Amino acid sequence: MARAMSGTKSKYAGLYPHPPAFAAEHAPVAEVVEGKCIACDRCPPLCFFEALFMEDRRGHPYGRVAVVVQRNCTGCGLCFEACPADAFLWVADHGQRPYGAAQTSDRKEKRDHESY
Amino acid sequence: MSLSTEFLGFSLQSPVMVASGPASHDVNQIRLAQEQRAGAVVLKTACSDKYAHMRYWPRPRYKLLDWDKQIAGRSKTFSLYSYEQGYSGRLEDYWEFIRASREHARIPIFGSIFADEARDWADLARRAEESGAEAVELDISSPHRPRSLEFETTFVAAIRAVVAAVHVPVLVKLAPSADLAHQCTVAEECGASALTLCNRIRGLDVDVEEQRPILHGYFAGIGGPWAKYSVMRHVAEAAQAVRIPISATGGVMSGEDVIKYILLGATTVQILSVIMVNGWDSIGRINREIEVYMERKGLATLAVIRGRALSRLIRPEEIIRYSGEGADGPRNVWNEE
Numbered sequence: 252m253a254r255a256m257s258g259t260k261s262k263y264a265g266l267y268p269h270p271p272a273f274a275a276e277h278a279p280v281a282e283v284v285e286g287k288c289i290a291c292d293r294c295p296p297l298c299f300f301e302a303l304f305m306e307d308r309r310g311h312p313y314g315r316v317a318v319v320v321q322r323n324c325t326g327c328g329l330c331f332e333a334c335p336a337d338a339f340l341w342v343a344d345h346g347q348r349p350y351g352a353a354q355t356s357d358r359k360e361k362r363d364h365e366s367y
Numbered sequence: 368m369s370l371s372t373e374f375l376g377f378s379l380q381s382p383v384m385v386a387s388g389p390a391s392h393d394v395n396q397i398r399l400a401q402e403q404r405a406g407a408v409v410l411k412t413a414c415s416d417k418y419a420h421m422r423y424w425p426r427p428r429y430k431l432l433d434w435d436k437q438i439a440g441r442s443k444t445f446s447l448y449s450y451e452q453g454y455s456g457r458l459e460d461y462w463e464f465i466r467a468s469r470e471h472a473r474i475p476i477f478g479s480i481f482a483d484e485a486r487d488w489a490d491l492a493r494r495a496e497e498s499g500a501e502a503v504e505l506d507i508s509s510p511h512r513p514r515s516l517e518f519e520t521t522f523v524a525a526i527r528a529v530v531a532a533v534h535v536p537v538l539v540k541l542a543p544s545a546d547l548a549h550q551c552t553v554a555e556e557c558g559a560s561a562l563t564l565c566n567r568i569r570g571l572d573v574d575v576e577e578q579r580p581i582l583h584g585y586f587a588g589i590g591g592p593w594a595k596y597s598v599m600r601h602v603a604e605a606a607q608a609v610r611i612p613i614s615a616t617g618g619v620m621s622g623e624d625v626i627k628y629i630l631l632g633a634t635t636v637q638i639l640s641v642i643m644v645n646g647w648d649s650i651g652r653i654n655r656e657i658e659v660y661m662e663r664k665g666l667a668t669l670a671v672i673r674g675r676a677l678s679r680l681i682r683p684e685e686i687i688r689y690s691g692e693g694a695d696g697p698r699n700v701w702n703e704e
Contacts, residue, residue: 266429266430266436269574269581270425270582274425291438297644299393299643300389324425326426326650327424327426327429328390328426328428328429328582329643330433331461332429332430332434335436
């Protein structure tokens with residue numbers, strides 16, 4: 252799990268090439284660690300889901316940061332590839348269950364007690 | 368001098384089209400394509416309900432392998448490895464997507480579909496036509512298609528069924544294979560209006576640290592600038608084998624790449640990964656690069672050079688050859704030290 256998180260020193264430049272461990276249960280969406288963002292503008296053009304924008308941020312060393320619109324993020328991974336500062340990490344969208352799985356926590360518990 | 372290109376009865380403002388995929392899954396992207404003078408847009412592929420699972424995508428699902436990481440539109444090398452599959456909405460959403468795209472587009476909008484049974488192919492094509500698609504591309508060679516579906520057993524019937532079902536032009540998208548030229552001929556015989564060559568191929572990459580396939584753990588589609596040399600060969604072979612027009616696609620990074628495909632007989636050229644990696648401006652840049660070439664060569668239209676390099680493709684027996692041996696003859700004498 253820790254390895255799946257951006258920020259861990261690893262051999263992987265860009266996207267760690269496996270899903271985060273929680274992806275089996277909840278949808279991964281990208282998030283920017285604002286303290287790491289260097290406002291380089293590389294990631295927004297690589298997002299084809301209207302989910303990445305630059306925003307002014309008073310007090311930030313660069314005055315601006317990349318921001319993920321998580322409701323639009325489809326977890327494709329391209330922003331991780333674009334980032335030279337290792338500023339992205341995966342967070343769980345608890346509102347989204349995998350395709351084929353029950354969609355609410357009630358039904359999840361039900362599913363867990365069934366044998367399939 | 369004009370980039371204007373006649374293709375399937377349309378007068379396209381440029382031979383450069385946006386290929387089906389993530390640069391054509393949102394109606395608002397039509398505006399971006401138009402601003403850059405794209406010739407036409409092939410919308411993201413919609414799958415039949417039987418393949419509803421292909422509307423759902425793993426996370427993450429894109430990796431840029433061997434990427435030079437150049438920014439500001441200057442990247443030249445990469446391999447785009449992905450497993451995104453089909454349009455993410457329901458079929459009803461897709462028909463509305465076509466309608467909305469047509470409503471706002473000044474350039475032709477083509478639908479793209481995938482199914483297995485001929486009846487489903489015909490049904491999707493008919494619905495796409497009714498929704499306003501000005502042509503329909505059959506994505507029979509998707510790198511994500513189920514392995515059980517083969518050209519002869521499934522897709523020949525699909526092409527026939529679609530051609531019988533719709534009035535708009537039908538493009539058949541094929542992937543590199545040993546018998547691709549044969550598939551092109553069969554598609555033409557079945558009534559296809561044009562061929563799209565080539566789809567991305569199915570690839571696989573392995574992570575040596577975790578010792579397992581990367582991303583979702585299964586094969587993926589793979590493409591990139593390197594693909595063009597293989598696709599140029601396939602376009603050349605197809606252009607010799609069929610009379611219907613060819614829409615070439617694969618590895619295009621520059622206007623020069625577009626011109627190469629046209630010199631080999633293609634009428635239009637579809638691009639996508641260059642847009643993803645180098646931005647929407649890539650379409651406009653490629654258009655300008657083509658214009659600079661036309662200016663330099665004194666070309667009024669691209670039609671005058673279509674197939675010119677193909678006509679200069681010679682036979683193996685015509686290749687001028689020389690001896691590979693040195694003056695002392697065969698290299699078969701062991702020299703003692």
